[in-house]
Amino acid sequence: MKILSKEQIYEGDKLTAKRQNISSTELMERAGTQIFNWIHMRMQGAPVPIHVFCGIGNNGGDGLVLARHLINHGYNVYTYVVNYSDKRSKDFLINYDRIKQTTKEWPTLLTSEKDFPSITPEAIIVDAVFGIGLNRPIDDWVKHLFQHFRASKAFTLSIDIPSGLLTDKVPENENDVVWAGFTLSFQTPKLVFFLPQTSKYTVQWEVLDIGIDLEYIYNLNTETELIGKQEVLPLYQPREKFSHKGSFGHALIIGGSYGKIGAVTLASRAALSSGVGLVTAFVPKCGYVPLQSSFPEAMVITDKEEECISDISFEIEPTAIGIGVGIGTHDKTIAAFEAFLKANTKPLVIDADGLNILSKKKALLKLLPEQTVLTPHPRELERLVGTWKDDFDKLEKTKAFSKKYNVIVIIKGANTITVFQDKYYVNTTGNPGLATAGTGDVLTGVITGLITQGYQPLVASIFGVYLHGKSADIILQDYGYQSLIASHVIEGLGEAYIDLFKQPEQPQQAENKEDQNA
Template identity: 40%
Template sequence: MKILNAKELAEVDENTIKKQNISSWDLMERAAKKAFESMKSYTSSKQQCIHIFAGIGNNGGDGLAIAYFLTQENNNVKVYLVEYADSKSDDNAKNFERLESKTKLEIISVSDENFQIELNPNDFCIDSIFGFGLNRPMPDFVQKLIKEINQSQTFRIAIDVPSGVYLDRIPKEDEEIFNADLTLTFQLPKLPFFLPQVGFNVGKLEIIDIGLDQETIDSIEAKVEYLNQNLASTYVQKRSRFSHKGTFGHALIIGGSRYMLGSVILSASSCMRSGVGKTSVLMPKIGHQNMINHRPEVMLVPHESEDFISEKNLDFEPNAIGIGVGISMESEAETALKFWLENSKKPMVIDADALNLISENESLLQLIPKNSILTPHPGELKRLIGNWSDDFDKIEKIKSFSKKFQLIILAKDSFSICVNGDEVFVNSTGNSGMATAGSGDVLMGLITSLLAQNYEPKSAAVLGMYLHGLAGNLAARVTSEESLVASDLIDYFGLAFSEIKPRTNVKK
């Protein structure tokens, strides 16, 4: 699912109106009706007061239309027209006139900071003041109003975009943003919804299909994609019934040190559960028995280093290598990492301490095979690419880094993003329970497995990111987010794969 900017979204609206031979007001009416239907399950009582704060543009027109639909079902509604400019848009004015002529609602004007509002904890507040076209700070009185609403205990719903959110930059620290419990956005998601600096203002996100012209959407060469199930399923390779273990590749996991052996056990277990034919592990000798006890299917690479990974000439050629988990920052680990980077001819998956060693030694960065997949968490990412001014700047810096070194960067976060040059994939799966030690080790093993199965590096990274989060969601339904641990994710890989495999109808 594409993520478009404000100009592109306006183009889609315009072409929809032309191609469907409807007016802009008809499209507004359709969108408002869909939003009204979606919010019904949240407004549980006719006695609860629903406060609608509508601006004077088209987003405000949506709010006024929603107010009309609510009154038709005898809801208790109060409407506040937030007049931040002198004139209304044409469609806004049409909905305003309908409310005045066909309902008994009093429409309260809000135009300065002297406005006082009384909100009860059981009330609802609907924000339709500013939409995706916001390009400058909101007037002071609007920010004061939003601050008061945010401080209330009401259930808050944003229409399309929470007021105060820009689509192309992060608001300054002193700018208010409507803090929604629920955002009902039209047709396509918006990038800031998934960025840490703004995303918490979105609350629960529902994407409402309002019938915008799909041909126009498809024709726009968007560089940002929202990775949902439909898109993720297109990356899944079919498995032939006439296969053997050699068909699905041989992965090598390199990791661990004396006091960090669990990470490599998690990665190896994850790799084995992700469809690979064979998994070999190079780890410190001290951990060999633990690996045999936990994962007897794994083949251990013999070597003499007791405490650290080491250099090793293999008697086999792995299809993919994952390296870095738990290797430590010691000089022995750095020497071994340099050896594996120099001698690997295929893209690798690089994580954890390997990333930290690389960030301290740029000569190692130059050795990484092209199209390798790096999986940093925020701290590791900052050490790799440097500081960023805001989340949009972070994405641009990741893109520059990816292009400069021809690497794929999977930046782990609340909503992880995968960057391949100018392509950006925003993940839709995952939850707070996955913010736990070992979760990244599981991801590394999963992606290494896919890479060994002959997935293209971008496909392995994108599909692995989605499956990892999906397994976390499935696990959390049973264990809860609070009690989730990394090994739980591996237990739900089977269900995750089953859920996204393309379905085929076979006639009997």
């Protein structure tokens, strides 16, 4: 799913009105009606107080449309106009007149804190104050209104985006933003829903289709894409009947040091479980027995050193290489890593101490093959790209780094983001159970395995991140957040593949009369 920028949303609105030969007021009516339908389907006329707070722009106009429909269907509605300016949008004024013709209870005008209504915890707040069009400082009394929402403990539903939250900036003060329990986002989600510093402002979100021109969206080049099953299913490469293990490549996992052989074991197992034909692990001598005894499917090559890697040399011809997991930063290892990069021509996935070595010796970045995949956690990313002031700055610096070195950077987190050149790919799978040792090693193995099977590095990164998170989602029901470990994620990869082809469950049909009377 494409995530549109604020400017692209505005252009889509204008183009839709032109191509569908409708006015902006009619488009607003459509949007407000969709919000009402969403609420009505869930509430079915329940006698719950609904407080609709409308700004004086188009977001407020959407709120007035909603309030009018709620009133017409008998809901217990209280409508307010947050009067933060003398200016009003044309469509707001049209819908303000319409709601005055609908009910004798005209919207209450709020101009200061003394006008704030009492809101009980059992009520519902609809936030339609600002939307994405906020372009001015917020008055203090309006900020206090947002704090009044939160203090009431009532469920808050935001229209399009929580008021006070911008689409491209992190708020300076969290009290200046509405904290929504749910956000109904028009046509596309917003990038701020997925970033660590801003996702807290909406607990859940859902996209409402308001009929923006599909041709416009289809042909639009967006900076950000949201990755779910619908996006990764076309990436899957089916297997031929007469294929064999040689058809799916030979993955090489290089890493490990004394006490950290488990990282290589996890990455190697994950690579094989992702579908590669052959896996070889290159480890120091101390890793030979652990790997051969715990993972018999792998072949093992050892370094001449007992406890660390000092000379990366091998006679096999791997298809792709994953390097860095558990490798350590011994001086001998750093020298071996540098010599390896100078000689290597194979596709690479680099993780853990491989990234830390690169951050210590940044001249080595110029030796990386095109579209090398880097999989840093936040601290490793900071060492590579430098410090950032907020999440948007982090994305911009990562994008610049990706373009400079022509590499793919996977920013691991709650919504892992794959960055390549000018594009962000935001993953939707995964859960807090992945916050445990070894899951990053598993991701390295999965992506290395997919590249080995013939997936292009960017496709392998997007697909691998999705499968890794989906596996964790599937096995979560058996282990819970606290007891999920990296090995479980490997065990769930098969189910993650199978899930790609599962159809959504259909509601059970009601039994017919004969069955009921039997």
